[in-house]
Amino acid sequence: MREVKEFSAWRVSGFLGLFLLLLALLWLGWAGYGLVSERAPAYLWHLLPALLASGLLLAGLFTLQPNEGVVLVFFGRYVGSVREEGFHFANPLAKRQRVSLRVRNFTSERLKVNDAQGNPIEIAAVVVWRVVDTAKALFQVENYEAFVAIQAEAAIRALASRYPYDAEGRSLRGNPEEVAEELKAEVEERLRVAGVEVLEARLTHLAYAPEVAQAMLRRQQALAVIAARRLIVEAAVEMVKEALAGLEAQGLALDEERRAAMVNNLMVALVAEAQAQPVVNVGTLYA
Structure with missing residues (x-):
């Protein structure tokens, strides 16, 4: 397939075309008046060219608004595009197709897909895009x-x-943010063939599919509890180390049995969810 790329078409100011159209209309009026008043066949040779020139000049005039383009096709052949806003005159026999160059949004439906772990999810996104090559937009797709x-x-x-x-x-x-950048790059790569530029792409909806949402919510809660427990245990271990080091620094050395008992008591007090109840050792019943 031959790739078609945009290039500028031949055009002149529309006001020049309008001036020539006025001259052609004056020529047409003069020829018509002479043909009717004097009934001279010679005026017929002026009437036909004047009529043809007026029609061609009128057909070649067009206007463009900001962020708008016109593609010209002359007998099936692409002959260029006009992007400049204003009043123009171009090939009057060329077919003109207008293309909007304004920024547009595409919002996808909520798509049900499987993520990398095979879990069904619902996802949607918005893509901000605009046409940058009018020829590709019309002729490549x-x-x-x-x-x-x-x-x-x-x-x-x-x-x-x-x-x-x-x-x-x-x-x-x-x-x-990383997902948005990767989505933008992938969409832009796919749309390059159509002469479309992607300005932004971002997810607008992301959720588990309804049939697994409750199970996944419980899974997330369990993972959160595990993470919190791990953090509490790590902090408790550090606090026990600091307590033992502080006792040793004060000259209160403990044997292995008492050290193990203190570590056990401190870990229970720091990690347990319920409030710790201190036990005071007052000795045994028998001396």
Whole structure:
């Protein structure tokens, strides 16, 4: 397939074309008046060219608004594009197709896919895009707006399958900025053939699928409890070490049995969820 790239079409100021159109209309009026008043066949040779010139000049005039482009096709051949806003005159026999260059949003539906761990999730994203090559947008793909929608959804599905929903490393939930940059790059690569630039791509919805949401919520809660317990135990171990080191620094040396008992009591007091109840040793019943 031959790649079509945008280039500037021949054009002149529309005001010049309008001036020539006025001259052609004056010529047409003079020829018509002479043909009717004097009934001279010679005026007919002026009337036909004047009529043809007026029609061609009128057909070649057009205006462009800001962020708008026109693609010119002359008998099936692409002859260039006009991007400059204002009043223009171009090839009057060329077919003109307007293309919006404004920034547009595409918001995907909530897609149900499997993440990298095989868990079903719901994901959606918004893609901010605009046309930067009018020729590619019209001639490289069938319908560039539908192409943007399909390729954006395909990129979202591919991205979701490469990341877990939630994990200690890289994940969809834990690295939103990184995921957004990767999504933007992938969508832009897919849309380059259509002459489309992606300005931003970002996830707008991310959740577990309803059938596994409750189970995954319990799993997340369990992982949170485990992480909290691990943190508490690590902190308690450090505090016991500091306590033993402080006793030794004060000259209160403990034998192995008493050291083990103190470590046990301190760990129970620091790690237990219930408030610790101190026990005072008052000796035994028998001397």
